[in-house]
Amino acid sequence: MNAGLRPIRSYVLRQGRVSPAQQRAFETLWPRWGLSYAPGPLSPAEWTSLFGREAPLVLEIGFGMGEGTVAVARGLPHINFVAVDVHMPGIGSLLKQIGEAGLENVRVMRHDAVDVVEHMIAPGTLDGVHIFFPDPWPKARHHKRRLIQPAFAELLASRLKPGGTLHLATDWEDYAIQMLSVLRAVPALRNTVADYAPRPDYRPLTKFEQRGLRLGHGVWDLVFRKL
Ligand SMILES: C[S@@+](CC[C@H](N)C(=O)[O-])C[C@H]1O[C@@H](n2cnc3c(N)ncnc32)[C@H](O)[C@@H]1O
Numbered sequence: 001m002n003a004g005l006r007p008i009r010s011y012v013l014r015q016g017r018v019s020p021a022q023q024r025a026f027e028t029l030w031p032r033w034g035l036s037y038a039p040g041p042l043s044p045a046e047w048t049s050l051f052g053r054e055a056p057l058v059l060e061i062g063f064g065m066g067e068g069t070v071a072v073a074r075g076l077p078h079i080n081f082v083a084v085d086v087h088m089p090g091i092g093s094l095l096k097q098i099g100e101a102g103l104e105n106v107r108v109m110r111h112d113a114v115d116v117v118e119h120m121i122a123p124g125t126l127d128g129v130h131i132f133f134p135d136p137w138p139k140a141r142h143h144k145r146r147l148i149q150p151a152f153a154e155l156l157a158s159r160l161k162p163g164g165t166l167h168l169a170t171d172w173e174d175y176a177i178q179m180l181s182v183l184r185a186v187p188a189l190r191n192t193v194a195d196y197a198p199r200p201d202y203r204p205l206t207k208f209e210q211r212g213l214r215l216g217h218g219v220w221d222l223v224f225r226k227l
Pocket residue numbers: 009010011061062063064065068084085086087090111112113114131132133134135136147206
């Protein structure tokens with residue numbers, strides 16, 4: 001990792017209980033849908049061959065249990081998705097859902113997305129980046145662990161193609177404010193709206209989010225475009 005990027009990780013690797021179904025999904029489906037980390041950028045031809053077709057490429061960082069990933073990938077079948085997380089139960093859960101749905105347009109990675117973006121994705125490769133509800137790290141002394149920081153935002157922008165979009169969502173107002181100020185400071189990015197964007201149709205409303213909205217909690221979407 002270069003000096004500009006945080007040596008501090010945005011997650012804590014918890015053991016987490018992997019259910020027998022998640023473990024089985026991992027063993028049987030990883031060979032078909034998993035993508036192992038390698039510290040060198042994939043060429044456009046390698047991305048095409050990985051998916052068996054040429055299509056716009058969107059990176060999702062931090063998919064949790066993967067319900068959102070599956071909904072988005074089903075709704076946007078013309079897009080190739082690379083979904084990255086570090087959390088083993090979630091990897092098993094997403095693979096299981098992909099297998100059940102027979103989704104051809106998703107590949108799953110188990111690795112720190114900061115390394116993936118820095119080392120596996122060449123500049124100007126991505127048509128989009130989705131980061132939905134990244135860990136909020138609410139305590140002030142943990143804010144340094146938040147994923148959306150100036151150096152990482154610059155790195156993400158460099159990996160987007162001109163016209164590509166960076167879509168973030170959070171339900172923590174102070175993190176939304178931080179996201180807005182961090183993204184606004186990246187010269188290669190432009191906000192698509194004045195500040196927070198309406199939720200794009202492709203991002204499904206999760207149960208958790210519906211409940212939060214009923215309780216009067218806010219959700220903030222940010223959609224920036226690469227110049
Ligand atoms: C709060 S969860 C949100 C999950 C999901 N996007 C949702 O909306 O329900 C954040 C996820 O980001 C993952 N995460 C955090 N830092 C990461 C990193 N550097 N690389 C990959 N995944 C990361 C965590 O493991 C966790 O699953």
